[in-house]
Amino acid sequence: MSEQVTFRVFRGVPDSVGDPFGKMVDYTVEMDEGMVVLDVIHRIQAEHAPDLSCRWNCKAGKCGSCSAEVNGKPRLMCMTRMEDILEETPEDTPILVRPMQSFPLVKDLVTDVSWAYETDQRIVPINGPDEFDWEFNQEEADRLQEFRSCIECMLCVNTCHVLREHQKFDEFAGPRFFVRLASLEMHPLDKESRIPEIKDDFGIGYCNITKCCTEVCPAGINITDNAIIPLKERVVTEYYDPLAILARKLGM
Numbered sequence: 001m002s003e004q005v006t007f008r009v010f011r012g013v014p015d016s017v018g019d020p021f022g023k024m025v026d027y028t029v030e031m032d033e034g035m036v037v038l039d040v041i042h043r044i045q046a047e048h049a050p051d052l053s054c055r056w057n058c059k060a061g062k063c064g065s066c067s068a069e070v071n072g073k074p075r076l077m078c079m080t081r082m083e084d085i086l087e088e089t090p091e092d093t094p095i096l097v098r099p100m101q102s103f104p105l106v107k108d109l110v111t112d113v114s115w116a117y118e119t120d121q122r123i124v125p126i127n128g129p130d131e132f133d134w135e136f137n138q139e140e141a142d143r144l145q146e147f148r149s150c151i152e153c154m155l156c157v158n159t160c161h162v163l164r165e166h167q168k169f170d171e172f173a174g175p176r177f178f179v180r181l182a183s184l185e186m187h188p189l190d191k192e193s194r195i196p197e198i199k200d201d202f203g204i205g206y207c208n209i210t211k212c213c214t215e216v217c218p219a220g221i222n223i224t225d226n227a228i229i230p231l232k233e234r235v236v237t238e239y240y241d242p243l244a245i246l247a248r249k250l251g252m
Contacts, residue, residue: 003031007040007085008094013107018075022105024092025049033083037097038077040067041109053108061218064073064153068109069098074155074216100158113154115169119177122201126184127192136188145225147183149219152176156213156223162206173202175213175223185234199235204228 007029012022027044037054045052056066059078071089077097089095097139102110128134156175162168173181181198185188199206209232211224221227237244 005040005082006094007032007244008096008100009041009044009153010107011049011108012105014220022108023094025096026236035082036078037068037070037075037080037082037085037095039076040082045180054104058201062151062152066102066153067153067155067158069096069158071096072252074100074158076153076155076218079218098152102158102160102164103154105116111152116152116154116157116176119173120180123177123184123198124194125191126187128189130133130136130186141208143186143226144183146221147179149221150176150179151219152198153218155216159212159216160207161210161212168203169204171203172196172206173204173230175228176233177202178204178207179221179223179227182231185231195234195238198231203233204235225245 005028007027008024009027010022011025022231027048029040029047031045032091038054038059041052041054045054054066054077056078057063062074066075067074068077070073070080070085085095097109099105099109099111103113103115125186145160154176157163160174162172163174170231172195178198179203181194184192185194185198194204207228209224209228214222214224239245
């Protein structure tokens with residue numbers, strides 16, 4: 001892959017004088033075989049714009065740091081191969097790289113995701129047996145293991161319309177944290193019930209299961225079918241199923 005490609009990258013900081021919303025800047029770089037988008041961003045930093053800010057760490061799709069929007073789609077830059085991007089980009093059209101749009105801008109491709117840490121702290125942690133010699137069958141372990149593969153890249157949050165378009169950050173936990181809540185609620189030895197919080201504090205009713213979060217998950221977690229829908233079903237059983245409500249009243 002020896003050719004020159006133009007990247008159109010967002011540059012800006014919040015409330016900058018004279019250009020409060022930033023601008024898209026073109027950089028033309030030489031491609032090498034096997035490059036990913038993050039490689040190109042590093043080359044732009046090395047050859048054209050040393051002050052270009054982007055967040056990254058492992059470059060192996062495990063830390064979730066280098067989330068951005070490439071050609072309008074939320075992706076991990078370190079796992080997005082240039083050969084795929086070139087195939088999807090029309091000829092003589094620059095490749096667009098923007099920061100995640102759901103979160104406040106810090107600078108260039110870096111956004112402020114502190115909301116995620118604050119939301120994480122609101123979730124009641126696992127409450128299991130006092131002795132840590134917990135045993136449960138392999139099928140139950142496999143069910144939870146999918147949720148543990150989350151790398152907290154926040155791409156699912158970035159694509160969720162409840163947060164991206166309606167900014168319901170105070171009322172809605174978002175797909176990443178419904179994954180965490182599902183991992184706790186489905187743990188065979190957890191004794192805590194978080195269903196009231198899932199319904200009221202974390203606002204699961206806002207989700208209309210469009211599956212956009214599942215589509216962008218780089219870890220391949222089936223967020224919608226395996227986490228959000230089962231949590232919705234538990235809320236329905238707890239609050240709206242007349243037979244379940246009657247059975248609880250009768251102590252059955």
